[in-house]
Amino acid sequence: MGVDRQPRGGRREALQARLPAARVWALAVLAGLAACAGLALPRAALASADPADTLTYMPSELVHSIWTPAQVQGFLGELSEYDIGQALLQMPRFKKKGTLVVPASNQEMLAVWASAAGAYNAANGADMTVTAVFNAVPKARGLNLEDAATRANMLAAIEATLASGVSGVQLDVEPFPQDQGFISLLEEIDASFARLGFHGRLSVVAPGEVSRWTPSYLQRVAGLVSQIDPTFYDSELTSVPEYQEWIEQGLAYYSANVPAGTRIVPVIPSYKRDPWHDPSVEDIANATGALRSALAAGSRVNGAGIWWWYGFFYEDHGSFKSAADRAAWLSSTVLLPFSP
DSSP, X not given: OOSOOOOTTOXXXXXXXXXXXXXXXXXXXXXXXXXXXXXXXXXXXXXXXXXXXXXXXXXXXXXXXXXXXXXXXHHHHHHHHTTOOEEXXXXXXXXXXXXXXXXXXXXXHHHHHHXXXXXXXXXXXXXXXXXXXXXXXXXXXXXXXXXXXXXXXXXXXXXHHHTTTOSEEEEEESSOOOSHHHHHHHHHHHHHHHHHTOOSEEEEEEESOTTTSOHHHHHHHHTTOSEEEEEOOOOOOOSHHHHHHHHHHHHHHHHHHSOTTSEXXXXXXXXXXXXXXXXXXXXXXXXXHHHHHHHHTTOOOOOEEXXXXXXXXXHHHHTOOOHHHHHHXXXXXXXXXXXX
């Protein structure tokens, strides 16, 4: 995940121009698809998914540029229409020594998002949360998680963000680490949260491949976080049965090695084609079919996430057609009998 796929041409002005009609447009497309298919468009209140366990990654412009509280509440309302309760906001990547200077605009907007979520929840009886996502690329860029000073710098940046009022922190470290340094970082974050009295979710992005993290390593990681998000996309697979089998096997592996107190929230794809991703194979409908089969087989699946909102809702700045994904999410994904 970790890479912002938003085109550089997707400036704030272009995005803002689309916002007033975006919600009406998206629901109109869904209604049309449902009518053609003879399906009833489900209401959010009837969905089986708990919005606290559904998530999506927001376009970077929604935190890097300045928006009013009313505009942010509008964004939250759009998420709510799709039963999504976790809004994940990307922070800049950590630098070589683990330092991270969050730009003033990001700091301001994190606080606006957190405050707007509180206002939205009070007005709508909702439970929308805001998570700050911290991205890191170890070793290849010189970031050494085995170095205590590097981890201390990372921890300081994470702690500084908590003052904005965010309700969650996510670590997206890719390539996925396999060393003690990552475990130590999670232990230090847990200790920091306890010291500061922070009770929000700590989550990690996790590999879909079962060969990357051994059972013992996965157990150690999962025991230190409240939510683990395996990523089921960019598989390079070319057939739907192979893709679904990959997801089912992955969820069985996570179910066997993640403690009951840690939520398993797989992230499924909605974005345009790239060298690793074929959207005719990897899409919301096919992934949802695999989630359904995994649940039927006894795997624990607590919710679902979407990579990402810029493709799913804004159609990758007009270069991706996501109407089928949106219809599948509302008519199938959020109605799954997720694990409690």
